[in-house]
Amino acid sequence: MEKGYLCIVLHAHLPFVRHPEYRDFLEEDWFYEGMTETYIPLLDMFERLLHEGIRFRITMSLTPTLCAMMSDRLLINRYKSRLSGLMEFSEKELFRTKDHPLFHKTARMYNAKLKTCIKMLEKHRGNLLHGFKKIADSGCLEIITCCATHGFLPLMIHRESKRAQIRVAVEDYAEKFAVRPKGIWLAECAYSPGDDYLLKESGIRYFFSDTHGILFGSPRPAYGILAPVYCPSGVAVFARDMESAHQVWSADIGYPGDSRYREFYRDAGYDLEYDYVKPYLHSDGIRRNVGFKYYKVTGKVELSEKQPYDYEQARQAAAIHAGNFMFNREKQIEHLYGILKKKPIITSMYDAELFGHWWYEGPEFLEFLFRKIYYDQKTIKVVTPSEYMEIHKDYQVVQPSMSSWGDKGYNEVWLNQSNDWIYRHLHKAASLMIRLARSNPRARGLKKRALNQAARELLLAQSSDWAFIMSTGTTVPYAHKRTKDHLHYFMKIYESVNNNSIEEKFISELEQRDNVFPNLNYRVYA
Amino acid sequence: MKPAPASPVKKKIKIDKQTKNIYIDTGYPLPEKYNEDIIVVLPRDPYWIFVYWEINDDTIKRITNGYSAAALKQSEIVLRLHAVAGVKVQGSNSPRHTDFPVSLSCQNWYLKVSKPGRAYWVELGIKTLSGNFISLARSNRVELPSGDVSTEDSSEWMSVSEKYGELLSLSGVDKIGASSFEIARILAHRWKLIGGSSSGGSKGIPEKGISVSRNSGAFRLQADADVVIRGSTEPTAKLFVNGKRILIGSAGVFRIGTNFPDGKQEFVIKAVSDKGDEERKIIITVERKTK
Numbered sequence: 001m002e003k004g005y006l007c008i009v010l011h012a013h014l015p016f017v018r019h020p021e022y023r024d025f026l027e028e029d030w031f032y033e034g035m036t037e038t039y040i041p042l043l044d045m046f047e048r049l050l051h052e053g054i055r056f057r058i059t060m061s062l063t064p065t066l067c068a069m070m071s072d073r074l075l076i077n078r079y080k081s082r083l084s085g086l087m088e089f090s091e092k093e094l095f096r097t098k099d100h101p102l103f104h105k106t107a108r109m110y111n112a113k114l115k116t117c118i119k120m121l122e123k124h125r126g127n128l129l130h131g132f133k134k135i136a137d138s139g140c141l142e143i144i145t146c147c148a149t150h151g152f153l154p155l156m157i158h159r160e161s162k163r164a165q166i167r168v169a170v171e172d173y174a175e176k177f178a179v180r181p182k183g184i185w186l187a188e189c190a191y192s193p194g195d196d197y198l199l200k201e202s203g204i205r206y207f208f209s210d211t212h213g214i215l216f217g218s219p220r221p222a223y224g225i226l227a228p229v230y231c232p233s234g235v236a237v238f239a240r241d242m243e244s245a246h247q248v249w250s251a252d253i254g255y256p257g258d259s260r261y262r263e264f265y266r267d268a269g270y271d272l273e274y275d276y277v278k279p280y281l282h283s284d285g286i287r288r289n290v291g292f293k294y295y296k297v298t299g300k301v302e303l304s305e306k307q308p309y310d311y312e313q314a315r316q317a318a319a320i321h322a323g324n325f326m327f328n329r330e331k332q333i334e335h336l337y338g339i340l341k342k343k344p345i346i347t348s349m350y351d352a353e354l355f356g357h358w359w360y361e362g363p364e365f366l367e368f369l370f371r372k373i374y375y376d377q378k379t380i381k382v383v384t385p386s387e388y389m390e391i392h393k394d395y396q397v398v399q400p401s402m403s404s405w406g407d408k409g410y411n412e413v414w415l416n417q418s419n420d421w422i423y424r425h426l427h428k429a430a431s432l433m434i435r436l437a438r439s440n441p442r443a444r445g446l447k448k449r450a451l452n453q454a455a456r457e458l459l460l461a462q463s464s465d466w467a468f469i470m471s472t473g474t475t476v477p478y479a480h481k482r483t484k485d486h487l488h489y490f491m492k493i494y495e496s497v498n499n500n501s502i503e504e505k506f507i508s509e510l511e512q513r514d515n516v517f518p519n520l521n522y523r524v525y526a
Numbered sequence: 527m528k529p530a531p532a533s534p535v536k537k538k539i540k541i542d543k544q545t546k547n548i549y550i551d552t553g554y555p556l557p558e559k560y561n562e563d564i565i566v567v568l569p570r571d572p573y574w575i576f577v578y579w580e581i582n583d584d585t586i587k588r589i590t591n592g593y594s595a596a597a598l599k600q601s602e603i604v605l606r607l608h609a610v611a612g613v614k615v616q617g618s619n620s621p622r623h624t625d626f627p628v629s630l631s632c633q634n635w636y637l638k639v640s641k642p643g644r645a646y647w648v649e650l651g652i653k654t655l656s657g658n659f660i661s662l663a664r665s666n667r668v669e670l671p672s673g674d675v676s677t678e679d680s681s682e683w684m685s686v687s688e689k690y691g692e693l694l695s696l697s698g699v700d701k702i703g704a705s706s707f708e709i710a711r712i713l714a715h716r717w718k719l720i721g722g723s724s725s726g727g728s729k730g731i732p733e734k735g736i737s738v739s740r741n742s743g744a745f746r747l748q749a750d751a752d753v754v755i756r757g758s759t760e761p762t763a764k765l766f767v768n769g770k771r772i773l774i775g776s777a778g779v780f781r782i783g784t785n786f787p788d789g790k791q792e793f794v795i796k797a798v799s800d801k802g803d804e805e806r807k808i809i810i811t812v813e814r815k816t817k
Contacts, residue, residue, distance in 0.1 A: 155568055157666055192569070193669065218676035402569065402671035410571035410671065417784060420634060421770060423568060424578050425556050477552045484553030491557070 002381035004333030005345040005388055006373070007238065008366075009059045009208060011185050012039065012352035013150055015465035015482075016065040016516050020074055024283045027478055031069050032082050033291065035128075038356035039070070040117050041363040043128055046135045049370055056140050056370035057382035060132075060352065061185035063146040064172045065463070067129060068516045071176070076126045083121075086291065087114050089280045093268075093292060096276075102308040106294050109311045133177055142384035144183035145173040148517070151462035152414050154192035154402055155423060160437075161430040161462070163198050164524045168459065168517055170202045175519060182386045183207060187464050189240070189349075190404035190411070196231035206236040206385045208349060213403035214239035221398050226336055226344035228388070229398040237400055238385055243332065244348040247325060248359075255325075256359035259297050260310070260317040264358060266303050268292040293360075318361040322368035330379040345388055349405075419470040422483050426462060429490050433458050436497060437525035450502045451522035453510050454493040460514055461486035486514070558773065565650050565663040572642030572673030574785075577605060578634040579650050581662050586630075589660060590652065601654040603630050607637055610645035610667060625653060629756075629781035631773040636785055638750075643672030753812055756781040759797040766796045788814050 014034055019025040049056050062070075069075050090111045097103040124131040135141040147153065148168035156162050166184070173181045183206045184199060191209050199207060206228065214225050214237060221229055225239035248254055255261075269277055269290035280290050295306035296314065329346060336344040355362030373382055383391075406413035415423070436451055443451050461483055469479035489510055496502045565579035590598055604625040611622070628635050628650075639646060647667045652660040759765055761778040774780040790813045797806045 157566060157568070216672060216675060218672075219678040220676045401673075402669070408571065411568070412570050412574075415568060415570050415576055417768075417770075420576055420578070423566075423576075424580075424634075427566060428560055477550065481551050481553035484556055487556060488554035 001378070002343065003337040003379050004343045004381070005383045006329055006333075006380045007059060007345055007347045007383055007385060007388065008057070009061075009185075009238075009347065009349040010042075010352035010355065011061045011063075011146070011349065012066055013061070013063040013146060013187075014066050014069065014353075015150065015463045016068060016460060016514075018069065018072060018075055018513075018515070020513055026282055027475070028075065028078065031075060032079050033289075033357060034066075034353055035070075035079055036083070036086075036113070036117055036291065037360070038353050038363070039128055040120050041113075041356045042352065042366075043131045043135070044116055044120060045363050045367045046141060047131070049367065050135060050138055050140060054371060054374045056374065057142075057384055057387070058140065058366075058370075059142045059144060059183070059384045061144045061146045062129070062132065063150055063185075064148050064169045065150065065516060067172065067176050070129050071127045072515070073126075076121070080118075080121065080126075083114060083117055085280055087111075087118070089277075089290065089292070090114055092276075100308075102310055103294050105311060106309050107292075110292055129176055136177065142183070142386060143173075143177060143181070144185055145169045145181040146185045147187040148172065149459040149463045150187040150465060151459070152187055152190050152404075152411070152464040152467065153195050154190050154404070154411055155415060156430065156462075157427050158430045158434060159198070160434045160525050161458075162195060163201070164455070164459065165462070166198050166202050166204070167524050168520055170204070171519070172517055188404045188406055188414070188468075189213070190406075190414075190464075191237075191400055192402045193399055196233040196235040196237075196400075199235045200233040204235060205389065206238060208347065209237050209239050209400055210403050210405040210409060211240050211242050212409055213237070213400045214398065216401035216403070217398040218401075219396075219398060222396050223340060223342070223344070225347070226340065227342070227392075228345065228385070228395055229400070230395045232397060232399055236385070236389060236395060237398075238345070238347045240349045240405065241346045244325070244329065244346060245350070247328065248348075248350060248354070255317075255321040255365065256354075256362070257297060258317050258321070259299050260313045261297050262293055262309050262314060262360040263295045263297050263303075263306050264293065264360070266293055266295040266306050268294065314361050315364060318364040319368045322365050322372055325365075325369055326372050326377065326380070330377060333379055345383070413471050414464055414467040416471060418473070418476075419467040422467060422470075425483075425487050426458075429458050429461065429487055429494075432494050433490070433522075433525050436494060437522050440497070441523075441526065443522075446502050446504055446507065447497065448522070449511065450493050450497055450507050452520055453507055453514070454490055454497070455520055455522045455525060456514050456517060457486045457490040457493065457510070460516065461490065489514075558771070563663050565648060565665040567646065567648050567665045567668045569668045569670050570636070572671050573638055575607070575637045575639060575646060575648070575668060575670070576634065577637060577648050577665065579663060580633065581630060581650065585662065586652075589662060593654075593660070597654050597656065597658070598652070599655065601652050601660075602627050604628065604651060604653045604659075605635060605637060606649040606651060606659065607639065608647050608649065609639075609641070610647065628783065629775065629779070631775045631780060632782045633773055635783055638785070639670065642670050643674070645669045749816075751786045751814060752783055753786045753791070753793075754781060754783045755793055755795065755810065757795065757808075759806070760799065762800040763797040764800070766794075766798070768792075768794050786812070786814050788816050 014030050017027045017030060019028065090107065093107040094104070094111060097107045120128070120131070132141065132143060136143045146169060147165040149165070151161070151165040153162050153165065169184070170181060180203055182204065184204050186195070186207050189208055189210050191207070191213055196207070211225055214221050214229060217229065225241065228236045228238045230236055246254070248256070267289040269281065270287050274287070277287070277290060278285060281288060294309055296309040298306045332346060333344060355366060359365070370382075373380055403409055404411060433454060436454060440447065440451060463482070466479040466483045470476055492506070559580050561582060563581050563585050565577065568576045570576050604627050606623050606625050608623045626635065626637055637648070645667055648665040650662045652662065654660070755767060757780055758778045759774065759780070761774065763774070763778070765772045765774050765780055767782060772780055772782055790811060793810045793812070795808045795810065798804070
């Protein structure tokens with residue numbers, strides 16, 4: 001009989017980046033790389049485990065913007081041509097590396113992985129969501145939603161704005177997965193008191209918070225973060241376990257820093273002869289990552305000192321780390337069970353893109369972990385939050401504290417001197433959107449389309465990703481562009497609706513470009 | 527807290543420096559103002575509030591109409607921070623409001639509060655020499671998090687309280703840097719030490735140097751510093767500080783305030799003539815070391 005539960009949660013998110021107006025757009029790479037390195041390998045792994053009858057459990061947020069991109073024909077077609085380019089490169093690499101056994105082994109690995117990507121896309125008719133849904137139907141995967149465009153709720157001053165982020169997400173989920181979501185990942189785990197009532201309204205039963213969201217809640221949580229609590233609204237919260245987070249995330253002791261794992265920053269796009277890699281770079285011809293990396297972390301040495309990567313050794317490391325992770329959870333759970341006389345739940349939350357994209361062997365680590373948990377132990381039971389909630393129903397009522405999982409735990413990453421200027425405009429646009437929705441209760445035809453598009457532009461401007469990028473200081477101009485462009489389009493629509501001068505051509509252009517949430521209804525802001 | 531992954535850069539940030547210079551489309555310009563009177567506060571963390579505002583010149587004229595020139599002489603614009611009564615007042619005798627002098631044209635400000643875990647609102651107004659306060663605009667209300675373990679117990683809590691420290695430690699709280707029950711409060715502790723510093727800094731590493739306290743018994747010392755950048759240019763010029771447009775007053779005067787964490791900060795102050803044909807630049811570098 002198990003002594004406690006482990007709930008593994010992956011947050012899969014990318015902002016909506018789709019530029020049909022350009023033939024080749026750099027930031028779309030985020031999606032293509034995510035597909036190749038994270039989303040496809042994870043789905044492939046889930047399918048393999050299920051096929052072998054291994055009943056694993058994982059909870060994943062697939063954000064509405066990521067879902068929109070995964071099911072977008074233009075992006076998928078572009079991704080396919082990207083894949084065929086990389087396949088061609090991979091064939092050349094097999095030839096180039098033929099006299100170097102270790103490099104050749106790695107080249108073969110890339111070749112095989114790319115083939116898997118192509119196969120998986122075909123299998124799921126170009127839409128991975130079909131695949132994820134199948135796994136979800138088996139009960140091994142619980143897919144949850146997220147704020148519609150990853151909007152940062154604590155920095156919104158209009159309740160209607162927050163509500164729209166939730167409702168649009170829930171409706172979108174229902175369209176894509178044919179059921180309503182039970183849980184939500186609040187963007188950046190950012191919560192402020194009262195937001196839970198909006199979740200309740202939309203039928204959501206639970207969400208996640210960072211550790212201190214619950215530890216600093218009021219009254220004191222009786223079981224710390226080792227049991228969920230109910231918000232005053234009756235929505236449950238599961239808080240992040242720091243120990244298991246630390247084992248994976250920590251820059252010093254985290255698993256991904258192991259010397260045998262693949263080095264992210266040493267990429268063939270920079271290493272190989274320019275004319276040889278040029279056809280696989282962007283049209284501007286600047287050297288960038290192409291995703292073929294032949295070196296391992298090695299140790300704390302210069303990039304030029306890195307040693308060749310050996311895929312099999314890295315796999316062994318992943319297996320050992322999975323064993324270590326499981327052992328630590330067993331000890332943690334046994335000890336807690338002794339103290340609490342009650343089965344604790346350990347909630348381990350990570351960015352999905354950590355697995356595969358940053359930590360290349362991450363998906364294999366998870367696969368080993370699920371296999372080991374299934375075959376080798378009896379202490380831990382892996383669960384999803386709703387499964388846990390089926391078994392245990394009595395929780396303490398706690399008002400969680402405002403919190404986020406960003407640096408320093410609150411709102412500063414999204415509110416500092418690099419990005420604070422956006423809120424004046426975002427709030428203004430939100431107040432105008434609410435006014436538009438209220439003064440046009442029954443818009444039809446072109447006006448309705450214009451109002452719906454205005455709502456999309458506002459939602460896209462609200463993505464927390466833009467403020468985050470401004471904060472980190474890399475690719476800032478793009479974040480500025482996205483914030484300002486969407487606000488600009490919003491204002492143009494607003495004025496044209498007010499002046500009765502809506503231009504069909506303009507609206508239809510925007511509808512084709514910013515085509516997220518095709519069935520959105522602007523009345524969500526009324 | 528979300529620490530950085532083993533690689534020091536987060537997802538989405540994988541475009542190397544070269545591209546920065548190539549991508550120059552920074553989007554359509556935004557309106558400089560919306561011609562309305564508004565003041566809004568946002569919570570940043572347990573100790574800091576962000577305020578932004580816009581007040582029309584006409585509004586100021588209208589509101590100050592009834593006052594004599596003598597009364598307005600030497601008056602100053604202030605942000606008046608009000609603590610909301612009845613929300614977790616912990617027996618303090620601190621004044622119900624605090625004034626922060628600002629310039630109308632700087633349009634935003636960060637305010638530091640003395641007590642977290644309370645609700646606040648802000649009023650923008652003119653404070654005359656005689657102490658009168660002429661209100662220009664009132665903000666929304668914001669509730670700041672307490673940043674600490676709640677003092678409020680529940681009955682269930684009692685049953686496991688003896689082992690609460692161990693329990694928290696086993697939740698991995700001690701992994702942030704220490705052991706024992708006290709360290710279950712590590713986040714709170716860190717917040718008190720740094721008082722909510724504003725600078726970026728590397729992830730997860732507490733920063734020194736904001737509002738340092740040396741308290742021992744009744745003898746107190748607290749010190750902190752802010753940076754104020756002020757100056758004047760042609761009234762028709764456009765002024766930028768670190769690329770961000772700053773609205774200037776009608777006489778060409780400007781003043782912006784910002785908090786001042788440990789470390790070096792550079793402020794590039796640039797004025798561009800209204801025709802865009804002339805440009806003047808002054809760079810001020812400040813460095814703070816707190817010991």
